[in-house]
Amino acid sequence: MDATDEAPSPHVFVTGADLTRLACDAWVVPTDRQLRVSAGWQAAAGEPGPPPDDFRTGSPRAFVEAPLAGDDRLRVWTNLGAAFGEPLQWFVEGAREAVALAARHLAEHRHASAEQVFPRVAVPLVGAGGGGGRFATGEIVRRLLPALETVAQEGGVDVYLAIRDRRTYAAVQAARTQLPNSPFARQLESSLLAEGDRLAALAREGQLVLFIGAGASQGSGVPDWPRLLDLLAADGGFSDEERVLLQAENALDRARLIGMRLKHAGQPLGPLVASLVKATHRSLTQTLLASLPVSQVATTNYDQIFEHASQDIDVPCSILPYAPGDRGERWLLKLHGCVTHPEEIVLTRDDYLRFSSRRAALAGIVQALLVTRHMLFVGFSLQDDNFHRIVHDVRSAMPAAAGQEGLGTALFLHDRKLLAELWRQDLIITSVARPSVPNVVASRRVAMLLDYIGMQSAGGSAHLLDPTLEGVLSAPERELAGALRGLVAELSAEAWATPAGGRLEGLLREFGLQERTRQ
Numbered sequence: 001m002d003a004t005d006e007a008p009s010p011h012v013f014v015t016g017a018d019l020t021r022l023a024c025d026a027w028v029v030p031t032d033r034q035l036r037v038s039a040g041w042q043a044a045a046g047e048p049g050p051p052p053d054d055f056r057t058g059s060p061r062a063f064v065e066a067p068l069a070g071d072d073r074l075r076v077w078t079n080l081g082a083a084f085g086e087p088l089q090w091f092v093e094g095a096r097e098a099v100a101l102a103a104r105h106l107a108e109h110r111h112a113s114a115e116q117v118f119p120r121v122a123v124p125l126v127g128a129g130g131g132g133g134r135f136a137t138g139e140i141v142r143r144l145l146p147a148l149e150t151v152a153q154e155g156g157v158d159v160y161l162a163i164r165d166r167r168t169y170a171a172v173q174a175a176r177t178q179l180p181n182s183p184f185a186r187q188l189e190s191s192l193l194a195e196g197d198r199l200a201a202l203a204r205e206g207q208l209v210l211f212i213g214a215g216a217s218q219g220s221g222v223p224d225w226p227r228l229l230d231l232l233a234a235d236g237g238f239s240d241e242e243r244v245l246l247q248a249e250n251a252l253d254r255a256r257l258i259g260m261r262l263k264h265a266g267q268p269l270g271p272l273v274a275s276l277v278k279a280t281h282r283s284l285t286q287t288l289l290a291s292l293p294v295s296q297v298a299t300t301n302y303d304q305i306f307e308h309a310s311q312d313i314d315v316p317c318s319i320l321p322y323a324p325g326d327r328g329e330r331w332l333l334k335l336h337g338c339v340t341h342p343e344e345i346v347l348t349r350d351d352y353l354r355f356s357s358r359r360a361a362l363a364g365i366v367q368a369l370l371v372t373r374h375m376l377f378v379g380f381s382l383q384d385d386n387f388h389r390i391v392h393d394v395r396s397a398m399p400a401a402a403g404q405e406g407l408g409t410a411l412f413l414h415d416r417k418l419l420a421e422l423w424r425q426d427l428i429i430t431s432v433a434r435p436s437v438p439n440v441v442a443s444r445r446v447a448m449l450l451d452y453i454g455m456q457s458a459g460g461s462a463h464l465l466d467p468t469l470e471g472v473l474s475a476p477e478r479e480l481a482g483a484l485r486g487l488v489a490e491l492s493a494e495a496w497a498t499p500a501g502g503r504l505e506g507l508l509r510e511f512g513l514q515e516r517t518r519q
Helices: 039-044 089-109 134-155 166-177 183-187 189-205 225-235 241-245 252-263 269-276 284-292 304-314 349-358 360-372 385-396 417-423 439-457 468-473 474-492 493-497 499-510
Strands: 012-016 026-031 061-063 076-081 119-126 156-163 206-214 296-299 315-321 330-334 374-378 408-414 428-434
Touching: 012 134, 012 166, 012 284, 012 439, 026 039, 026 089, 039 076, 039 360, 061 493, 076 089, 089 119, 089 349, 119 417, 134 468, 166 439, 166 468, 183 189, 183 330, 183 439, 189 206, 189 374, 189 439, 206 284, 225 241, 225 252, 225 269, 241 252, 252 269, 252 349, 284 439, 296 360, 304 315, 304 330, 330 360, 349 360, 349 385, 374 385, 385 417, 408 439, 417 428, 428 439, 493 499
Parallel strands: 012 156, 026 076, 026 119, 119 156, 206 296, 206 374, 296 330, 315 330, 374 408, 408 428
Antiparallel strands: 061 076
């Protein structure tokens, strides 16, 4: 049976993210028997209420509290602060108990929103921080992954394992590839996995760039295009009847009509748009994209979700055209403006007509990426007029630019045979579901494919020489790590001081070397 014929089943997603800012239905807050919480966690989770009577004696290990004001995520306070001598399995059992409790509570008292297939429970990598298991993080990872998979299936929830440290993220992804039964094979057909392998290889080789559309921000509370226009129309004083009539107009004309009403009322359109597209949480799709090893990204979105998600995992972005001098590890090109510069937001037909004259240099950057890299489109409909001009210019100037691989790959929810035919000379159209599959299920399959690409593109070497992560290494990797540590111990200070020694040290630090000492 093809994977697309089977009903969805719960999944454990792994993403680079700040757990406190991740969009979900419930999140695990690490504490100890005395309910002590670190300052960072407390700033996001607030003060815990009175625990169950036996919490301080160690059973139960977790309890649930209602969301904070202005938030909609349940808080699952969990005792993850180990006493001296606790076995590593103690951390794993704490995470399992927390997820199981959250799953029961969500099933009894809450439901996943209409935008979700399963309730979502976000968890940290237990024991890796101040819990007491930091020096055996690798072994905890090896035990935790199958435990989370089991409790997700039993509880009927999706689990988001959020990791901020890139070295630990690489170790977790490497450990996932060693699991005996791949959860991806159960839910994604072989052709999609092959696409994932192709895109992951491009990412590892530094050839993949991203183009992010509005669909990637869904789940962050940011309205999609039709909803945004409707909210603007309401603010512009359109009656209910007029708002219905607006639906018949072209989207750009709708935006222009709304802008005219707002201008007449003395209310600029840009600042109002900016106020409506600000998000407090990061969607899973955006964090999965931010976790990929890419350094060049373009977007038509006004929101700041991607750059914030990137900053959360210590991958700062230079924002073009607003901060081109910043020395971030990646840059993000904002084609249609940003909430930080509302006067430059591109929304109406007049804005689009001005684009070619005012933002030609930005379009040129996208054209260069299309010609020299492979662009992955996520959440983008390919209907944007400015993008059509960009591709037209590439076709005209360099007819053979697309080649066999095309200029890029566009991920779509449903099978779009005619769209694939329309773009076949330029783009690979990859659809994740049949037309009969509900949007919410198809959107989750896109996230699963991005999760798979993240796993396959993580590289598997950033943790090689980190002794705290040794537990996830295979036997050949342990042999290699031992040999490299021996080399580090044998070389003299004079050898390290040579140009070649400096380059070798840089390479070893990429493998997770923290200190070099000669024994």
